[in-house]
């Protein structure tokens with residue numbers, strides 16, 4: 001039962017919330033919710049939104065260098081989708097009482113987290129394939145269960161996001177398949193990209209369960225449906241089959257299916273590297289934040305114009321109301 005430390009007899013509001021949890025029902029913005037539930041949702045949803053926005057950078061840097069018009073159009077569509085995902089998620093977060101400016105300030109000041117994965121460089125065109133296939137593949141693995149998150153706006157945003165993610169992963173898989181069936185140099189480029197993106201994509205799922213302070217409560221509150229390790233091993237199981245079709249290999253000789261636990265096992269991950277990236281000392285942290293700050297400054301005139309227009313419209317409406 002999802003209760004918090006407190007008086008033995010729950011208040012009617014807490015009892016209603018506990019009933020929603022116990023019956024695996026949806027919590028909506030107008031429902032009462034424990035402060036801690038609101039806080040962890042704001043934390044996760046705003047970070048998710050930041051990840052989508054920052055995640056546009058590695059790929060948008062390659063739009064002008066796409067090898068064909070078709071690839072350029074597909075990559076542009078994907079990057080635009082990510083922007084949309086960020087907007088859905090900021091809107092979901094705003095229903096919890098934090099406004100977009102506050103969230104944007106937290107990101108730009110470096111206070112807010114976003115996914116570790118986007119602090120790695122996209123060195124070649126093959127990285128567009130590895131990001132689509134591995135990073136969006138991991139995102140799908142993580143986001144499909146979130147479609148059933150107890151908080152309504154989050155779960156519903158995820159349904160739309162997941163539909164678009166499958167296109168994202170498919171186009172990445174196709175890029176790698178083309179390269180893997182191309183010249184030996186192209187196949188080497190594809191394998192190099194998979195080698196560089198494999199471990200960081202496994203770390204996207206978060207630290208090992210024993211080091212995951214938020215997981216237990218998030219699972220009690222039906223936000224998280226599976227633990228970090230559970231989703232990570234599922235993802236490995238999906239990639240193991242798909243990499244065979246690509247004719248490439250995963251850079252992990254320790255991958256095996258454990259017949260006893262019925263789970264996939266993988267080699268050790270560098271959690272010190274993970275902590276360094278989370279601390280802002282990853283390969284591209286500074287560059288990503290600087291770019292975001294620049295984009296925010298460049299867009300100031302749009303925000304000012306929209307605010308001035310909104311103010312003019314409301315003044316006009318007030319005059320019309322007074323005249324009526």
Ligand code: 3HC
Pocket residue numbers: 043044047048051052055082085113114115116117135136139142165203204205206207211212213214215218228278
């Ligand atoms: N990157 C950055 N921070 C991470 C992280 C990662 N990959 N994994 C964990 N962390 C942080 C957590 O935020 C938490 O710090 P905090 O308490 O200061 O917020 C700390 O590390 C401990 O981790 P926990 O496992 O206790 O935290 P969670 O229970 O929140 O689990 C999570 C982490 C699995 C990332 C979870 O927040 C989640 O599922 N988030 C939604 C999915 C998401 O954000 N995906 C990001 C990628 S978006 C994307 O891929 C776009 C696609 O289109 C490419």
